[in-house]
Amino acid sequence: MLQKLRHVPLVLLTLLGTLPIASHSRAQQKICFSAEEHARVEKTARVYRTPDPGYDPVLGYNPTNGTRRGSPPVNSDGFAQPINCVANKDESPGAGTTPKFFCAVPGVTDNDGKPIRLKIKPHFKGQSPDKRNGEVYGEFLSSRFSKALGFFADDEWVADVNCPDCKKSLTKDFQGAEFSPSQPAAGIELSLATGVDTNCDGEDSAPLSGELQKLLDNGAPRAEIDAFKLWLAFIDHGDTKTDNHKLACLKFSKKGNTRVCEPGEAVFYVSDLGSTFGYSTASEKKARLEGWSKKDPIKVSGGACTANAKSVGDAKISEAGRQLLATNLQRLLDAERNNHLITRVFAASRNAERDRTPAEWTVEFVRKAKMIIDARCSN
Secondary structure: OHHHHOOHHHHHHHHHHHHHHHHHHHHHOOOEEOHHHHHHHHHHOEOEOOOOOOOEOOOOEOOOOOOOOOOOOEOOOOOEOOEEOEEOOOOOOOOOOOOOEEEEOOOOEOOOOOEOOEEEEOOOOOOOOOOOOOHHHHHHHHHHHHHHHOEOOOEEEEEEEEOOOHHHHOOOOOOOOOOOOEEEEEEEEEOOOEEOOOOOOOOOEOOHHHHHHHHHHOOOOHHHHHHHHHHHHHHOOOOOOHHHEEEEEOOEEEEOOEEEEOOOOEEEEEOOOOOOOOOOOOHHHOOOHHHHOOOOOEEEEOOEEEEOOOOOOOOEEOHHHHHHHHHHHHHHHHHHHHHOHHHHHHHHOOHHHOOOOHHHHHHHHHHHHHHHHHOOOOO
16 A cells, blocks of 8 residues: 555656646647738738728618627617626737726627627726717727728727626726726727737737838738828827737638638738827827817828828828728718718717717818818829
């Protein structure tokens, strides 16, 4: 018996010694993008595609195709219904400076049966109109209009969110207000696609001006790059740090233990559109009509056009780029005349709960659009 017991420590040490190896083996089984694939994506990503004619920016989807899995239900006016969720913490929430939390709706899962995690932007300074977080509304508006115009964006909604245990998934403490599990008019986000990082390290961002120049140098259509720059000026995209811009893959295949982005499915886009429609360093002053109306998207001097956009590098806009954006903006103006589409998008954002009316916002949207439509560029 004693002889048998003498072997127990040896057996335990042997078993313990295999644990790190097993763990390391599991880590090696992750399906990641290689450094080579990341480099290829950096050179081939798109910033624009022909808009889906069936996409309805009021609803946030094409009714023929149906909603995206995990989307909050919306009514015919585009107002998202309240959701009840439970904390689902993201261990890599990014470098954002404003408080947010993560949750999942029980029973709502992806194709692999995993709960779909939602990113929630609350009103972390309070619910009064002068304290509400303007990023909630800027992200919604920029996402919906970007998709309608052919640019890429995460899916965004504004809805009442109730999450009793979400304080434990909060990224930062509230500022001047207590955390409440009930958050009226919170921002809800689902990422557009899988970020193209290297070796599953989560590093899928790229600097705005540097990436746009790299794409141009590798043959991206200048008209599309210029239209994108002009659109960023239109929405007054102000928080242009690298972490807010992302390389992603809409559809990938697996090759061994690596991911390969399928041809034409790599994209570069703004993954954080909160500081738009009136940029300010203060969250409560973002997405205010007073601020947005003071900024014109395009400047024409001697026939040459420049986009009043931040951090895009060369701001000169070609006539082809202006025409591309102008054509798509004209479709929205036509839809506004036919069924008040633009006004209904502003209404669905719920920004009127703390700022000006949807009709007033639409007047400024039309003014800016006509500036681009009526301009002529010799660049």
